[in-house]
Amino acid sequence: xxxxxxxxxxxxxxxxxxxxxxxxxxxxxxxxxxxxxxxxxxxxxxxxxxxxxxxxxxxxxxxxxxxxxxxxxxxxxxxxxxxxxxxxxxxxxxxxxxxxxxxxxxxxxxxxxxxxxxxxxxxxxxxxxxxxxxxxxxxxxxxxxxxxxxxxxxxxxxxxxxxxxxxxxxxxxxxxxxxxxxxxxxxxxxxxxxxxxxxxxxxxxxxxxxxxxxxxxxxxxxxxxxxxxxxxxxxxxxxxxxxxxxxxxxxxxxxxxxxxxxxxxxxxxxxxxxxxxxxxxxxxxxxxxxxxxxxxxxxxxxxxxxxxxxxxxxxxxxxxxxxxxxxxxxxxxxxxxxxxxxxxxxxxxxxxxxxxxxxxxxxxxxxxxxxxxxxxxxxxxxxxxxxxxxxxxxxxxxxxxxxxxxxxxxxxxxxxxxxxxxxxxxxxxxxxxxxxxxxxxxxxxxxxxxxxxxxxxxxxxxxxxxxxxxxxxxxxxxxxxxxxxxxxxxxxxx
Amino acid sequence: xxxxxxxxxxxxxxxxxxxxxxxxxxxxxxxxxxxxxxxxxxxxxxxxxxxxxxxxxxxxxxxxxxxxxxxxxxxxxxxxxxxxxxxxxxxxxxxxxxxxxxxxxxxxxxxxxxxxxxxxxxxxxxxxxxxxxxxxxxxxxxxxxxxxxxxxxxxxxxxxxxxxxxxxxxxxxxxxxxxxxxxxxxxxxxxxxxxxxx
Amino acid sequence: xxxxxxxxxxxxxxxxxxxxxxxxxxxxxxxxxxxxxxxxxxxxxxxxxxxxxxxxxxxxxxxxxxxxxxxxxxxxxxxxxxxxxxxxxxxxxxxxxxxxxxxxxxxxxxxxxxxxxxxxxxxxxxxxxxxxxxxxxxxxxxxxxxxxxxxxxxxxxxx
Numbered sequence: 001x002x003x004x005x006x007x008x009x010x011x012x013x014x015x016x017x018x019x020x021x022x023x024x025x026x027x028x029x030x031x032x033x034x035x036x037x038x039x040x041x042x043x044x045x046x047x048x049x050x051x052x053x054x055x056x057x058x059x060x061x062x063x064x065x066x067x068x069x070x071x072x073x074x075x076x077x078x079x080x081x082x083x084x085x086x087x088x089x090x091x092x093x094x095x096x097x098x099x100x101x102x103x104x105x106x107x108x109x110x111x112x113x114x115x116x117x118x119x120x121x122x123x124x125x126x127x128x129x130x131x132x133x134x135x136x137x138x139x140x141x142x143x144x145x146x147x148x149x150x151x152x153x154x155x156x157x158x159x160x161x162x163x164x165x166x167x168x169x170x171x172x173x174x175x176x177x178x179x180x181x182x183x184x185x186x187x188x189x190x191x192x193x194x195x196x197x198x199x200x201x202x203x204x205x206x207x208x209x210x211x212x213x214x215x216x217x218x219x220x221x222x223x224x225x226x227x228x229x230x231x232x233x234x235x236x237x238x239x240x241x242x243x244x245x246x247x248x249x250x251x252x253x254x255x256x257x258x259x260x261x262x263x264x265x266x267x268x269x270x271x272x273x274x275x276x277x278x279x280x281x282x283x284x285x286x287x288x289x290x291x292x293x294x295x296x297x298x299x300x301x302x303x304x305x306x307x308x309x310x311x312x313x314x315x316x317x318x319x320x321x322x323x324x325x326x327x328x329x330x331x332x333x334x335x336x337x338x339x340x341x342x343x344x345x346x347x348x349x350x351x352x353x354x355x356x357x358x359x360x361x362x363x364x365x366x367x368x369x370x371x372x373x374x375x376x377x378x379x380x381x382x383x384x385x386x387x388x389x390x391x392x393x394x395x396x397x398x399x400x401x402x403x404x405x406x407x408x409x410x411x412x413x414x415x416x417x418x419x420x421x422x423x424x425x426x427x428x429x430x431x432x433x434x435x436x437x438x439x440x441x442x443x444x445x446x447x448x449x450x451x452x453x454x455x456x457x458x459x460x461x462x463x464x465x466x467x468x469x470x471x472x473x474x475x476x477x478x479x480x481x482x483x484x485x486x487x488x489x490x491x492x493x494x
Numbered sequence: 495x496x497x498x499x500x501x502x503x504x505x506x507x508x509x510x511x512x513x514x515x516x517x518x519x520x521x522x523x524x525x526x527x528x529x530x531x532x533x534x535x536x537x538x539x540x541x542x543x544x545x546x547x548x549x550x551x552x553x554x555x556x557x558x559x560x561x562x563x564x565x566x567x568x569x570x571x572x573x574x575x576x577x578x579x580x581x582x583x584x585x586x587x588x589x590x591x592x593x594x595x596x597x598x599x600x601x602x603x604x605x606x607x608x609x610x611x612x613x614x615x616x617x618x619x620x621x622x623x624x625x626x627x628x629x630x631x632x633x634x635x636x637x638x639x640x641x642x643x644x645x646x647x648x649x650x651x652x653x654x655x656x657x658x659x660x661x662x663x664x665x666x667x668x669x670x671x672x673x674x675x676x677x678x679x680x681x682x683x684x685x686x687x688x689x690x691x692x
Numbered sequence: 693x694x695x696x697x698x699x700x701x702x703x704x705x706x707x708x709x710x711x712x713x714x715x716x717x718x719x720x721x722x723x724x725x726x727x728x729x730x731x732x733x734x735x736x737x738x739x740x741x742x743x744x745x746x747x748x749x750x751x752x753x754x755x756x757x758x759x760x761x762x763x764x765x766x767x768x769x770x771x772x773x774x775x776x777x778x779x780x781x782x783x784x785x786x787x788x789x790x791x792x793x794x795x796x797x798x799x800x801x802x803x804x805x806x807x808x809x810x811x812x813x814x815x816x817x818x819x820x821x822x823x824x825x826x827x828x829x830x831x832x833x834x835x836x837x838x839x840x841x842x843x844x845x846x847x848x849x850x851x
Contacts (some may be wrong), residue, residue: 027822027823028822030823163817163819164816164817165817166776166778166779166780166781166816166817166821167778167779167780167817167821168817168819168821169819169820169821169822171819172819197717203819204725204762205774205815205817205818205819205828206819207831208833242721242722243721243722243725244721244760244762245721245724245725245760245761245762245763246760246761246762246815247759247760247761248816259721260718260721261717261718262718262719262720262721262746262756263718263720263756264755264756264759265759265760266759269555269556269557269574269577270577271577271578271579280717280718321821321822322822323780323821323822323824324779324780324783324784324821324822324824325783325784326822329821329822329823330822331822352784361779365778365779365816395780395821397779397780397783397821398783399782399783400783403782403783408779408782411779411782414644414646415778415816417644417646418646418816419816421759423557423558424557424558424559424560425558425559425560425600425603425604426560426599426600426603429603429604429606429607430603431646432607432643432644432646433603433606433637435644435646436637436638436642436643436644437637439644440638451636451637454599454636455599457595457596457599458596458599458600458602458603461563461571461572461592461596462560462563462572462596462599462600463560464557464558464560464574
């Protein structure tokens with residue numbers, strides 16, 4: 001695309017500077033081309049290489065009208081309605097320009113942290129109400145305090161960037177669009193707990209994110225953000241990117257630590273907590289990308305500023321990822337408190353297929369399926385737990401009425417069977433029995449339905465980690481909310 | 495009390511070395527054990543045996559078999575007693591209706607993956623798997639027979655020369671933890687049902 | 693990406709890779725990635741060399757290698773096509789598209805076409821869930837796939 005614009009510009013003798021920025025998160029408009037004009041940045045999309053000559057003809061360099069024009073980017077409703085704290089720079093800046101990063105208030109959080117005592121940093125993060133954005137929602141400040149209080153010759157910061165949930169791409173967008181914010185967040189965490197080494201563990205399925213993160217780390221090292229002296233302070237901190245090898249279960253923190261140590265990614269029993277005995281047995285902070293990327297703004301703007309967003313015990317903003325069969329899919333960062341229906345119908349614009357929504361899966365492959373009847377559920381940790389679901393990594397996947405919920409239940413079990421680390425019985429064997437039991441139901445064996453329910457209850461309470469423990473969520477929610485899809489005898493009779 | 499114990503009794507997890515004693519309640523009995531002791535061992539010290547397959551006092555706890563789950567007042571869920579250390583004043587229940595169902599459900603999964611040839615098996619009568627199935631009251635398995643089992647697969651790698659089934663090696667780690675009889679018990683089905691088709 | 697490496701070459705290259713990774717903490721995964729990068733798969737002959745270099749048993753190295761989906765014990769086709777099977781892509785009709793793809797290539801998941809050109813692998817999420825269905829061909833991403841998109845994608849490798 002950039003090449004097409006460059007070619008066309010030179011053919012027309014026009015002087016154009018092309019900057020490849022990260023994604024704005026409006027994925028139905030991509031490839032999005034923005035032009036800096038007097039009115040502000042003007043958006044055109046989705047642009048194909050074949051559209052480029054007509055864009056030049058329409059005078060897009062001065063904001064000219066075109067069938068792909070969307071006016072000033074910041075005024076597009078999808079973007080205007082958001083509260084972008086974590087993603088403030090994503091899509092605006094050149095990801096690998098530290099100058100850009102500084103210009104848009106980057107490094108302010110780290111500068112503030114360097115001037116504080118570790119205990120003050122931990123307190124500020126605790127007071128902000130930030131909870132782990134990876135799924136469990138554990139208060140980040142309390143985790144940090146445990147590590148800070150532990151005595152050890154070596155401590156680690158591990159960033160969990162093993163974003164394997166279907167329907168999620170927020171971690172990828174940050175790593176590709178604003179890598180320095182993650183580096184800054186990790187450096188703040190390191191100062192707070194006294195760690196000197198950090199790892200970003202990400203997926204082999206994210207080649208671009210890996211390359212950009214590595215480049216950004218090299219720049220940060222060169223510019224004195226990482227290394228012997230972080231921003232000229234007495235704190236030393238360095239980090240590297242490690243790449244997983246296609247195992248979903250490595251998103252579970254103890255399994256991730258085993259993988260980082262070069263072992264099979266099998267889940268460890270807790271206790272001991274990773275905060276006390278984590279990577280190589282040393283005290284370790286394991287935080288999600290989103291949690292760490294939210295830290296700089298908290299350090300810069302203060303705990304109260306962040307805490308004031310949200311509802312109930314869910315403070316701050318959450319980057320919601322709208323995906324699947326949606327007209328306006330993309331990343332929507334907002335304070336907690338919207339309803340699921342608002343997200344799907346108003347912001348997401350309903351299905352792209354134009355058919356009615358049948359089910360929405362929230363929280364990845366281990367998240368529950370919600371029917372439209374539950375669209376008034378508030379998007380926060382507690383309300384979703386009460387409705388028998390979970391927010392997980394805030395991925396929302398929409399299905400239209402062509403979906404067969406029995407097939408989705410079967411897939412949930414199959415996925416668990418494929419991805420199980422194999423350590424505990426309910427997950428390793430239970431998931432395989434689950435696929436077979438759903439197949440029995442599909443063949444019209446109604447007696448298999450209570451068996452599936454019983455199996456789900458064994459898996460839920462008996463499993464060692466969330467993979468086996470949460471696989472019952474999609475299965476049971478499909479069974480509870482869409483019983484007609486499981487009634488194969490009746491279907492055959494009709 | 496000590497003299498009445500059998501010498502080869504397995505306490506489930508190794509003894510803790512701490513001088514500090516912790517007092518807790520297991521099924522209504524008060525018991526004091528050194529700090530760092532597992533709930534499983536504390537129960538065992540009180541004469542209560544918690545069902546188990548993967549735990550032995552010769553090895554550190556692993557927490558994979560999920561038969562030793564217990565309920566602890568004030569804590570969510572059903573933690574494994576072998577990997578949960580005792581805490582002062584802890585109130586543990588090892589025998590409840592919920593636990594009975596859960597353990598039976600897990601045991602049923604083990605047996606669903608197991609060839610039912612006890613009558614011709616050399617380990618018959620000297621088999622921990624068999625003993626445990628009996629102790630948990632498992633009479634029949636509701637799942638379908640072994641030869642119809644579904645085979646999950648996603649790995650890029652294929653079977654290596656040794657002919658060892660292309661499964662995750664974890665399945666084997668569980669098996670190597672116990673004596674020969676239960677190793678055979680747990681191992682055979684995994685090999686049989688997961689072997690790649692020729 | 694072919695299997696024409698002698699055992700000696702494999703051992704020598706693997707030894708170099710192991711040495712280069714010595715400064716790392718927990719270097720086994722990076723080493724396995726590097727070996728696969730060098731040969732297109734992780735050859736049997738490499739395992740004892742890695743085990744020796746890291747002071748592990750061969751069984752441990754094999755255990756790690758076989759645990760992870762990415763590492764292959766045998767060479768793949770000249771091109772590796774990874775197609776997303778996860779929920780977001782399902783919601784946009786990936787199942788039907790994948791069936792068509794399988795018929796066109798004449799292979800099932802994990803299969804390699806008879807001419808050795810393409811290996812087809814399922815993948816669970818490429819992070820392109822708002823631009824589903826998605827696939828990755830030799831590390832290059834393709835989003836919003838439809839019949840034309842598949843034609844274009846496979847046209848690039850003469851399929």
